[in-house]
Amino acid sequence: MSERLRWAARWESGLAVVVVVVIIAVVGVSVSSQFFTSNNFFNMGLSNGEIAIMTLPMTLIVISGEIDLSVASILGLSSALLGVLWARHWPMIGIFALIAVVGLAAGAVNGLLVTRVGLPSLAVTIGTLALYRGIATILLGPSTVTNFPTTYTNLGVNAVPFTGDAITYSTALFLVLALVFGVVLHATPFGRSIYAMGASQEAAQFSGIRVKRIKTILFMVSGLVCALVGVLWTFRLDTAVQNNGLGLELAVVAIVLFAGVSIFGGKGSILGVVLAVLAFAGLQNALLLTNFNQEAAGIVTGALLLLSVFGRNLASLSAGLRKRIPTRPGRSVADPSQVTPTATTPP
Amino acid sequence: MSTALVSRSERPPAPAGTGARKLTERAFRIRESGIIVVLLVFVAITASIQPRFLDITNIQFILVNTTVFALLALGETMVVISRNYDLSMGSVLGLSAYLSASQFGQHHGIPIVVVFLIGLGIGLACGAANGIMVSAGRVPSLVVTLATLYIIRGIDILIVGGNEVVASSLPAAFLNIPKATVLGIPVLAIAIAVVVAVGAYYLRSFRSGRELYAIGSNPEAARLAGIPIGRRVLVAFVCSGAIAGVAGVLWAAQYGTVDSTAGTGYELQVISAVVVGGVAIFGGSGSAVGAALGALLLNTISSALYVLGISPFWDQAIWGFLLLLAITIDRLISVRLTAALRVRGARHE
Numbered sequence: 190m191s192e193r194l195r196w197a198a199r200w201e202s203g204l205a206v207v208v209v210v211v212i213i214a215v216v217g218v219s220v221s222s223q224f225f226t227s228n229n230f231f232n233m234g235l236s237n238g239e240i241a242i243m244t245l246p247m248t249l250i251v252i253s254g255e256i257d258l259s260v261a262s263i264l265g266l267s268s269a270l271l272g273v274l275w276a277r278h279w280p281m282i283g284i285f286a287l288i289a290v291v292g293l294a295a296g297a298v299n300g301l302l303v304t305r306v307g308l309p310s311l312a313v314t315i316g317t318l319a320l321y322r323g324i325a326t327i328l329l330g331p332s333t334v335t336n337f338p339t340t341y342t343n344l345g346v347n348a349v350p351f352t353g354d355a356i357t358y359s360t361a362l363f364l365v366l367a368l369v370f371g372v373v374l375h376a377t378p379f380g381r382s383i384y385a386m387g388a389s390q391e392a393a394q395f396s397g398i399r400v401k402r403i404k405t406i407l408f409m410v411s412g413l414v415c416a417l418v419g420v421l422w423t424f425r426l427d428t429a430v431q432n433n434g435l436g437l438e439l440a441v442v443a444i445v446l447f448a449g450v451s452i453f454g455g456k457g458s459i460l461g462v463v464l465a466v467l468a469f470a471g472l473q474n475a476l477l478l479t480n481f482n483q484e485a486a487g488i489v490t491g492a493l494l495l496l497s498v499f500g501r502n503l504a505s506l507s508a509g510l511r512k513r514i515p516t517r518p519g520r521s522v523a524d525p526s527q528v529t530p531t532a533t534t535p536p
Numbered sequence: 537m538s539t540a541l542v543s544r545s546e547r548p549p550a551p552a553g554t555g556a557r558k559l560t561e562r563a564f565r566i567r568e569s570g571i572i573v574v575l576l577v578f579v580a581i582t583a584s585i586q587p588r589f590l591d592i593t594n595i596q597f598i599l600v601n602t603t604v605f606a607l608l609a610l611g612e613t614m615v616v617i618s619r620n621y622d623l624s625m626g627s628v629l630g631l632s633a634y635l636s637a638s639q640f641g642q643h644h645g646i647p648i649v650v651v652f653l654i655g656l657g658i659g660l661a662c663g664a665a666n667g668i669m670v671s672a673g674r675v676p677s678l679v680v681t682l683a684t685l686y687i688i689r690g691i692d693i694l695i696v697g698g699n700e701v702v703a704s705s706l707p708a709a710f711l712n713i714p715k716a717t718v719l720g721i722p723v724l725a726i727a728i729a730v731v732v733a734v735g736a737y738y739l740r741s742f743r744s745g746r747e748l749y750a751i752g753s754n755p756e757a758a759r760l761a762g763i764p765i766g767r768r769v770l771v772a773f774v775c776s777g778a779i780a781g782v783a784g785v786l787w788a789a790q791y792g793t794v795d796s797t798a799g800t801g802y803e804l805q806v807i808s809a810v811v812v813g814g815v816a817i818f819g820g821s822g823s824a825v826g827a828a829l830g831a832l833l834l835n836t837i838s839s840a841l842y843v844l845g846i847s848p849f850w851d852q853a854i855w856g857f858l859l860l861l862a863i864t865i866d867r868l869i870s871v872r873l874t875a876a877l878r879v880r881g882a883r884h885e
Contacts, residue, residue, distance in 0.1 A: 220870055221746075308867055312811050313860065316856050316863065319852050326853070327850055439623075446682070452679055482693060484693045485690040485691075487694040491682075491683040494671070494683040499675065499676045
């Protein structure tokens with residue numbers, strides 16, 4: 190693949206998300222005059238804020254070459270803890286502290302099993318997906334805890350002051366965290382080493398990057414953030430049940446992949462993920478405004494995911510055809526020309 | 537390399553290759569017999585506390601409940617062995633379950649065989665779509681099947697709407713499929729055992745089956761060896777789709793009521809069963825029999841908890857713990873094995 194083509198492919202992948210966001214905005218405006226109102230932005234934030242926050246640590250983990258499918262279960266576990274302890278009249282500060290510790294510990298279990306025992310993260314986090322959700326189920330059983338203090342539940346349903354009633358607290362938190370994660374990922378040695386280990390774990394290890402430690406930290410951050418999201422989720426709905434956030438992990442992964450983060454690691458950016466979150470939220474919202482069956486909105490999400498990946502592959506496919514390789518290279522991970530460029534010249 | 541191994545383990549001198557192969561084969565056998573041992577221990581403990589667990593009706597119940605999962609596990613095994621994943625199985629099952637079972641209400645007196653063929657056809661179509669996108673489109677299977685998980689479930693929801701197929705609209709002969717027994721053993725369980733055995737034999741002894749293992753253990757080497765990777769992977773996806781389609785019809789026969797949520801979340805449960813059954817998640821090793829035993833083990837545990845009066849709320853946590861335990865033990869064994877075989881360049885995952 191020629192150097193120019195590679196640049197073009199990279200540009201396309203970034204541009205693709207921007208184009209999709211614009212298209213969705215145009216479609217959204219044309220289907221309903223409600224689309225570009227502060228009230229509607231508020232609703233978008235309300236229904237997507239928590240998922241949006243969870244995409245940030247997931248982005249870092251996927252770029253490092255791993256995956257965390259237990260995010261929604263950590264959310265559920267944190268929600269269940271909040272419910273159980275509140276029902277036992279613990280002070281809120283104590284509950285928050287414990288939830289933070291549990292979130293960190295949940296992430297640490299994932300991270301240690303992946304890095305120290307050497308297990309594939311896909312299998313480990315499918316296991317902890319069941320385990321953490323299972324613990325949440327044991328804690329709460331069939332019961333539901335409601336009536337949290339209004340000081341806290343208001344955080345879930347009110348707008349941040351001085352923002353014209355357009356920004357929910359979850360949206361604000363997402364924006365702040367996106368900035369933090371973006372700076373860490375793109376402008377610190379820590380962040381750069383995440384790309385390096387995603388592109389080639391062995392090369393990163395030999396160049397002195399503490400791959401195992403950094404990956405464990407990433408999983409712990411993910412655990413902490415998801416535990417926090419569990420608290421937000423519980424306050425927004427004013428309900429702690431064992432199936433809070435059930436199945437969200439795949440939505441989170443879908444957004445991250447849609448943003449152009451490579452499932453094999455080493456590629457992707459926080460800006461892309463923020464745009465992908467916008468696209469996802471806008472799409473859900475536009476479908477809602479057109480009275481499309483909300484439960485079937487997955488069709489559009491899935492189609493968008495496929496289109497974005499195929500769009501990205503077009504450039505490399507045409508390059509491959511031009512070289513007339515008799516048999517197709519099986520998977521892009523085995524194709525070094527696709528992995529190495531980002532390792533040396535990350536976007 | 538393996539000559540050192542032979543002399544150290546004080547075996548009679550053998551050609552270098554066979555020593556290594558025997559050791560590997562033994563490890564595979566240990567993996568499957570390991571599940572059987574765990575299964576037997578679990579059954580023994582449960583039965584000693586609560587003899588009702590060994591009632592013929594309870595055993596029949598467990599076996600019938602396992603059939604759908606064991607079938608799905610066979611399909612997923614074929615895909616996982618080739619270092620791919622099929623996350624769409626639950627959605628395919630749901631779509632097939634509704635579309636096939638609803639035929640009974642729309643066309644009275646439609647033969648049951650035709651209904652199974654409809655389920656098979658739906659599964660084939662979905663599997664082919666997955667397979668073509670993965671092999672021709674060169675998109676990672678995790679991404680493709682994550683997308684089709686949503687798309688197929690969405691189509692299911694659009695078709696089903698708020699409707700559901702109720703048991704009263706289904707013919708008795710259809711609902712009796714899971715209930716028929718021979719010598720106390722459910723016919724369905726026997727049929728599925730045969731299917732799994734055929735699948736395992738194909739993977740183990742047919743050239744194209746063996747090639748799936750080769751693709752899974754090293755795609756690049758497989759390509760250089762002239763294996764048509766695209767075609768093999770396509771076939772694996774078509775098989776797993778077809779299996780999910782048929783499993784959907786069986787699901788409908790077993791539960792009687794089908795709405796748009798049928799099979800939701802099965803994808804991760806099936807992968808759990810496959811991994812507990814000893815199929816390596818990065819491909820290249822494992823067997824269909826192991827995967828089916830994994831499904832049986834997980835179902836037996838759920839049933840045992842129920843019989844012991846432990847709240848079903850413990851199910852999921854125990855499943856998760858068991859999965860983690862299984863992969864950890866596998867890893868420790870394979871580290872030992874790798875050290876024993878002294879294979880250089882073993883995968884560092």
